[in-house]
Amino acid sequence: MNITQDKIDNLNSVLTVKINPEDYKERVEKAIKAQAKKAKLPGFRPGMVPAAHIKKMYGKSILVDEVNNILNDTLSNYITDNKLEVLGQPLPKIDDSKEFNWDFTDNFEFVYELGLAPEFDLEFTSKDKLVNYQVKVDPETLASRITNLRKSYGKMSNPDVSADDDVLYADLKQLSADGSVFEGGISATASVRLDQVSDTKIKKSLIGLKKEDIVDVDLQKAFDGNATIIAKVLNISEEDAQDLKSKFQLTVKNINRLEEGDLNQEFFDKIFGVDVVKTEEEFKEKIREELESMMVQNADQKLQADMLQFGLDKVKLSLPDEFLKRWLKATNEKLSDEELEQGYEDFARNLRWTLIENKIIKDNKLEIKYEEVFAAAKNRLDSQFRMYSPQPLSEEQLGQYTAQFLQNKENANRIFEEVKAQHVFEYLKGVITLDKKEIQYDKFLELK
Known part of the structure; x- marks a missing residue:
């Protein structure tokens, strides 16, 4: 041989x-x-x-x-x-x-x-600089969060006249081109949320309505062509909703309004537990802290994305592109030439960063232990279970589910890659100079 x-x-x-x-x-x-x-x-x-x-x-x-x-x-x-x-x-x-x-x-x-794989040298130092944003809650975001909480714990009422953000319970009937009701056309009884209506003129026509009032509505225009919303309102498929051109006659049957809950001790106790918060000022500060804690994750995600782009710009890696394209086609029989060309740049970008990550792990002898992978998978499953059940699983049950989850090779590889990425992220945070910069949340959202 x-x-x-x-x-x-x-x-x-x-x-x-x-x-x-x-x-x-x-x-x-x-x-x-x-x-x-x-x-x-x-x-x-x-x-x-x-x-x-x-x-x-x-x-x-x-x-x-x-x-x-x-x-x-x-x-x-x-x-x-x-x-x-x-x-x-x-x-x-x-x-x-x-x-x-x-x-x-x-x-x-x-x-x-x-x-x-290309051979390359890689060195991150303190001379490399990135901005590490410290996201602060702007007044509008804080007010919006408080309003949402108050509505979540508020009461439903049925006012006589519709107002902004109300829900209209209404009969909808498809109209012909001449404005008459289309015999045999689409008809439905549904809830129409005014906060989902994006067209200003149409939304204005739906405010100030009373029971049995009738208006004609262009649903495509009202919901800015959102087939998901239109399909749900009319109880039709999204495919049919996309092609829908007709206007609809809307007859108001009822008006539903979610009144905001009062900022009192009963409300505070429902959200944070008995006597944890006692004043409106304490309540607002608690909400601010929770939001800023969540925003730390957003800032970390932004920093990780910036590190990735910085690394790709720092090291210009060439790849055997033509070979990789042939390999992708050979291993994905259903992949069309058009799909390959459209998706290859993203694939190549991710592959280049994977090569950089692997070199950082190897050169700096960063160790990824099974216990870390197990803990990451356990936290992921715990969060998922808590979304569907208020009663948390016991440590023993959660451990058993985690072990079963990691027996699947695809699951294990995905969690391993997440832990590896976190190791690289923490390593780079300790090497690169991070310039801290405070920024309001609304301005942070405008960043690319």
Whole structure:
């Protein structure tokens, strides 16, 4: 057996693997004998099927399997022994001029393309600077959060006249082009939320209405073409909602209004527990603290994104793009050429950052322990369970669910990558100079 590498350039290589009969003969004979012992064929006692009979019936498929096994082992060992950092997987080069007889005397030659990771130097220092935003709650955000809380714990009323942010319970009937009710058209009884109406003129026409008032409404215009909202209002599919052009006759049947809860001790106790908050000032400060705590996560996400872009700009990594595109097509049969071209830049960008992350981990000997992966998965599951059940799981139950969750290779890899990213993030935070800058939340949202 012989394997050779022809290096095309720093990012592309070709491996040629030659397999001769002496390389596979013994393995094939052994596999045939093992199959003979397990075979159950008419006319033969179990375990007594002659190897020659198995070879005649299944020899060619056994030969194919063993040659493939040798080939896979050879490629894997060569890549490991020569410390090749490959991207994707080796791609076989198809040569239609070569045909094998598979008659146990063939000399096989297989050619594979390799995409190689680029070699690069990477050094982050204190001379590198990024802005670390300290997000503060602006008055409008604080007021909006308090209003939402008050409505969540408020009471429903049915006023005589509709106002901004009310919900109209109404009959809707599709209209013809001449303005008459379309016989056999779409009709529904639904709740129309005025806070979802984006068109100012239409929203104004829906304010000041009373029971049994009738108005004509262009739903596409009212909801700015949002097929999800329109489909829900009319109880039709989103596909049908997208194509809908007709206006609708809206007849008010009832008006629902969610009154804001009073800022009193009963309200404070419902949200924070008995006597934790006793005054309106304490309540506002508590809400401010909670919002700013949440905004720390937003600021960290922004910093991580900035670090990623900074790293990509700092190190211009070339990739074997044409090889990677062929590999993506080979491993995703349903991927169209158009989808490949549209998505490749994002794929390449993520791959470059993965290479940078891996180098940071390797060069700085950052260790990722299983206990950290387990803890991250456990926290993720705990948060998910709390969304659906007010009663938290016991530590034992949560541990069992986490162990089961991580048995899935895809889940385990995803959580591992998240923990790895966090390690790299924390490392870079300790190396790069972070200039702290206070910013109001509404201005923070305007940042790209």
